[in-house]
Amino acid sequence: MFNKDDNMKPFDSKVWLSSPTMHGEELKYMIEAFETNWMSTVGVNINEVERMAVEKVGCKYAVALSSGTASLHLAMKLAGERLYGQTDLGKGALAGHRVFCSDMTFDATVNPVVYEGGIPMFIDTEYDSWNMDPAALEKAFEIYPEVKLIVTAHLYGTPGKIDEIRAIADKHGALIVEDAAESLGATYKGKQTGNFGDYCCISFNGNKIITGSSGGMFLTDSKDDADKVRKWSTQSREDAFWYQHEELGYNYRMSNVIAGVVRGQFPYLEEHIQQKKEIYERYRDGLKDLPVSMNPIPEECEPNYWLSCLIIDKDAMCQQVRGEKEALYIPEHGKSCPTEILEAISSINAEGRPIWKPMHMQPIYRMNGFVTREGNGRGRSNAYIKENGTVDVGIDIFERGLCLPSDNKITVEEQGRIIEVIRKCFE
Numbered sequence: 001m002f003n004k005d006d007n008m009k010p011f012d013s014k015v016w017l018s019s020p021t022m023h024g025e026e027l028k029y030m031i032e033a034f035e036t037n038w039m040s041t042v043g044v045n046i047n048e049v050e051r052m053a054v055e056k057v058g059c060k061y062a063v064a065l066s067s068g069t070a071s072l073h074l075a076m077k078l079a080g081e082r083l084y085g086q087t088d089l090g091k092g093a094l095a096g097h098r099v100f101c102s103d104m105t106f107d108a109t110v111n112p113v114v115y116e117g118g119i120p121m122f123i124d125t126e127y128d129s130w131n132m133d134p135a136a137l138e139k140a141f142e143i144y145p146e147v148k149l150i151v152t153a154h155l156y157g158t159p160g161k162i163d164e165i166r167a168i169a170d171k172h173g174a175l176i177v178e179d180a181a182e183s184l185g186a187t188y189k190g191k192q193t194g195n196f197g198d199y200c201c202i203s204f205n206g207n208k209i210i211t212g213s214s215g216g217m218f219l220t221d222s223k224d225d226a227d228k229v230r231k232w233s234t235q236s237r238e239d240a241f242w243y244q245h246e247e248l249g250y251n252y253r254m255s256n257v258i259a260g261v262v263r264g265q266f267p268y269l270e271e272h273i274q275q276k277k278e279i280y281e282r283y284r285d286g287l288k289d290l291p292v293s294m295n296p297i298p299e300e301c302e303p304n305y306w307l308s309c310l311i312i313d314k315d316a317m318c319q320q321v322r323g324e325k326e327a328l329y330i331p332e333h334g335k336s337c338p339t340e341i342l343e344a345i346s347s348i349n350a351e352g353r354p355i356w357k358p359m360h361m362q363p364i365y366r367m368n369g370f371v372t373r374e375g376n377g378r379g380r381s382n383a384y385i386k387e388n389g390t391v392d393v394g395i396d397i398f399e400r401g402l403c404l405p406s407d408n409k410i411t412v413e414e415q416g417r418i419i420e421v422i423r424k425c426f427e
């Protein structure tokens, strides 16, 4: 379908969605760990990255962990114990309790609820920020007034409506776990994300805005919580002469070698954000006259622009059918769909990605509740189509949206060719 003219020739080296961007100091700190033999989960690099996170985000305490998921897990455990008290061994801290969760997100936001025995209930997405819809959250409390915990993510580095969500949480006496895994460095009303939840988590996974190859952090203003997380993450050893255990433990602490990578990356956070912002703006300008929009930037937010995404206008969508694992579409003049655009991008050796498939559409969570702002998610009807013929917001963005190659190292020329290829899809 694509002419093999110059623009359509594949790139010699792949343009990634978002790959690690190293600078050199990472290696220095890793070697330092090696040469001083702090090849464990103790050392200067760990202390330094915790200090850097506290300084950047503006919270009081940071605990470096093996992943963002580990951090979310311990956040759920803290929340569960505070809300419901300690449970018997082997029974999660959220056992049997419903938890309101972002719906359009990575499953790592939600799985830790289940690790602690909780029941995720999904809250529909809003168009303004592509994050949890406060109106749907309010509706959910009408239906399930007993819920005491909310897990909310800032997708693609764009903060959600934190003030509204906090007001609703306070009204119902609920706590918030803030999943800022994708949004390190983003601000909401001038304040860094990672400050708004009762428990906050960030990630240094390989494709995030800065990386340790893996790793994550728990952020808090509570010394007690920080101490608990540090203790739990190192097998819950008591302060005793031998290995003494009063609580269940985990092996979740960050390695000092990994921390060396994060330490080398931290000074480049702002540079990465600037590069990602320029990528976003070039797509926005280059796609301006097409029937598409970029992922939204709500007022009073400065995202970290982690991934650039686009969404196709409703009337410019060609027919596209997605099964559980495959997709089909019918090409049409003047129209396109995410499947066609992703194929086109991939044909020139660049990597795009579908939008996070909403959790309420995932087979693993098919039995869990789902609430839209009309209140009529799953439960009233098991179809996604509402009575008025529209679908919920999460499905709609999933059907019409996609993530564009957003690597820090993409060149202006490469991005120009990607824009050209997208343009061709609408011819």
Ligand SMILES: *Cc1c(COP(=O)(O)O)cnc(C)c1O
Pocket (backbone or CB within 6 Å): 066, 067, 068, 069, 070, 105, 106, 108, 109, 153, 179, 181, 182, 202, 203, 204, 205, 214, 215, 216
């Ligand atoms: C990456 C990510 C996580 C998990 O972080 P890991 O460090 O990969 O465990 C959690 N939530 C969201 C929204 C993420 O994007």
